[in-house]
Structures are given as C-alpha cells and as structure tokens.
Amino acid sequence: MVVKNEQILDAAAEVLARRPDATLQSIANAAGISRTTIFNKYPTRDALLDALALDTLMRIGHVMAQVPSEEPSGRLDEFIETLAEITAGLMPLGPRTTFLRLVPSHGNDLDDHWADVATPLAMYIGQAQAHGLLRGDQPARWLVASYIGLLFAAWDEVGQGELGATQAARLVVESWMSGASR
C-alpha cells in the first residue's frame, strides 16, 4: 500500500498533541508505517513538523476564508450567525491545532503565520466593534484573544470527551457574546 502524506500528518498530530517531544518511531507506530518511510517523505524531523504546521495553518485559513471581507452589517444576529459558522468550522480542527500550541520551536516562527491566518477574524471583530455591535470599553485585541481563549478551552473539553463539537461551538459563541451571568 502506498503511504499517503496525510496518513503521516494525522498520526503526527495525534501523537505530538499528547507529547510534543514524541519520537519519530512513535509517530511511525501510530501511523502504522516504518520509521524509514517517514524519512522518504520528510528528510528531517523539522521538515515533518513544518509540513504539519503548514497543513494545519492552511486548514485554519480555509475556514477563516468564510469570514466576509466586506463591512459587517449593523445587524447583530447576522454577526452572530457568521461567528457561529466560523466557530463550527474551526471546531473539528482541535486535534490538529493542539500541537501548534505545544511545540514551541515552530510556534515562534509560526506566530507570524498564526497572526496572518487570524487576521480576517480580527478585522471582522474590529469592524463589528466599530459599528457598535460589540462593547467599546475593551481593546479589540482582547476581544480576539478572549475568543481564541474560549476556543482553546472548547477544544480541550472536546478532546477530553466532555463536550460534543456542535455543543462546544455553541458554548463558545454564547459565552463570548454574553458571558456567564444570567
């Protein structure tokens, strides 16, 4: 059977999420292939890590492309709707993004890429704030950071089997918009 690159990346993402210093041997085992085969596809460990990071970022970017680039309308329910779509689209990427948060060597070079890929959402949130849809007494940067923080929390809960993906997405939007008070 010919080994697909996606097969390796899937296994790497899963193993590295649990243990960022995981061995190439353990990754190969998880992928059900030989360690040598990994070197056939990726000449070095860093190359594999880079490929995995790039793949994950592209997936995120693909979801972020759903964000409308034009100015958001003044309607709050429309804003919430698109935010819910983005969140729902992002939710399945949890396992892939875990290692991005844990592996630091690539997280450094990757901060720029991450910022790039999150830019559409940041723009959209900033515009919504400027339109008066969101509170104006908090920095736009924090509005984005808090959303991402809730996203991480939801990913973790889903990863621990405590929440389903759709429920988690709903909670993220609800909590980010309205908070915990009744």
Place this chain on the structure above:
Amino acid sequence: MVVKNEQILDAAAEVLARRPDATLQSIANAAGISRTTIFNKYPTRDALLDALALDTLMRIGHVMAQVPSEEPSGRLDEFIETLAEITAGLMPLGPRTTFLRLVPSHGNDLDDHWADVATPLAMYIGQAQAHGLLRGDQPARWLVASYIGLLFAAWDEVGQGELGATQAARLVVESWMSGASR
C-alpha cells in the same frame, strides 16, 4: 554565594515557558549558576520539574484559598468582587503557570493536582449557578473551563506585554461575566 532553590525555579520556569524541552545547561545559564549545582539541589531532571510544578501548584492553591468555602450569598456584586480578587491574585502567576500548560509529562500526572487546586473555584461557581447568579443553560464544568480559558488568554497577553496585570484581570472578569456584546 549560596544558591537558593527559588533562584533555580525562577530560571527554570522562565526558560521552560519558552522551550519545554530546554536543556539543564540552558536553565543553569539562565539562573547564572553551573549545571552541576542543579544536580546538587535536584538529583534528576524530573525532580526539578516536579519541584517546579509543585511550587506553582502551591502558589495557585494559596490564591484559591481566598475563595470562601461557605455558600455564596445571593448578591451578584459580592460574587463578582471575590471573583475579581481571585483573578487579580492569579494574574502574577502567569509566568509560573506557562510551563504547566506546555510540559506534558508532568501535565498528565498533574491533571489530578490541577483539578484539586481548582476545586474551590469550581465549587464556588457551581454554587453561584445553583443560586441563580449565573446562567443555567450551560454546564457548570464549561463555566469553569471558559474562565480558565480567558485566564490563559490574559496571561498570554500580559506575557507579550500587550496588557498590564490589573487591566488583564479586569478584562477577564468583565468578559467572563458579560461577554463581548454591548
């Protein structure tokens, strides 16, 4: 000069936050001491990591001890007040807690300890929800998880110099309670 353990733990926390796989040599350099001196205090690498984790957890526990154990009153402003105190007390611990999120080997054994140390807050939030102070349409577990997620986000922003500690603490409580909508 006699080397204090706190000196080593501070350096270790700082270095490991940036690079969880940091070498003992780099930690020693950051602490301004020799590598062998580390072995004088901690016989093995894991011992150092364990000590650092334990120290951090104790600090968190010390802050969590501020949480009143008795039932929260029905007054919302009192609940917010204690939550703000806890958050403000937690905020300086950001640098120490970063490595807890990154180093997996100890994060595993440590999930129990972390759960232990967060229990008082979880209880308090659960009681507040039962008293009708917090929304009832979300799992209590998520209320806790979302708070921690916002806390992580705030720690990151402070670590990047984007926010001050007191401002960050205020934003956490505001966002967690009321969300981003105006």
Place this chain on the structure above:
DNA sequence: CTCGTTTTTAACCACCATGTTCAGAAGTTA
C-alpha cells in the same frame, strides 16, 4: 586568618533519538 561548606571546572560514561545506507520484501503496473 582559618576551617568547613558550597560552587565550579573538567573529564567521563551511558543512553537515546536522529539520520544514513542498503538489501530485500511487498506491492503495483503492464
């Protein structure tokens, strides 16, 4: 100043993961 403790320097060992090579097995295509 002197004694005793602590830190440092330096060398050394053992282990483990990365990366390379290669012969051969397994699978694919014609």
Place this chain on the structure above:
DNA sequence: TAACTTCTGAACATGGTGGTTAAAAACGAG
C-alpha cells in the same frame, strides 16, 4: 510473469543530553 516502485528491517554512525565523579576554587562564619 516481468519490470518497476515503494516500503521495510536492520545495521551503523553521530551528536547531544542526563547523570556521575573528583579536585580545585570561591565563599562564609568564627
């Protein structure tokens, strides 16, 4: 079946890190 590609298993070299040890050097208390 035959030719070709891909995967595998093993063996090997290599470097870096953890951990140990012993003597020299710096330090602190009296």
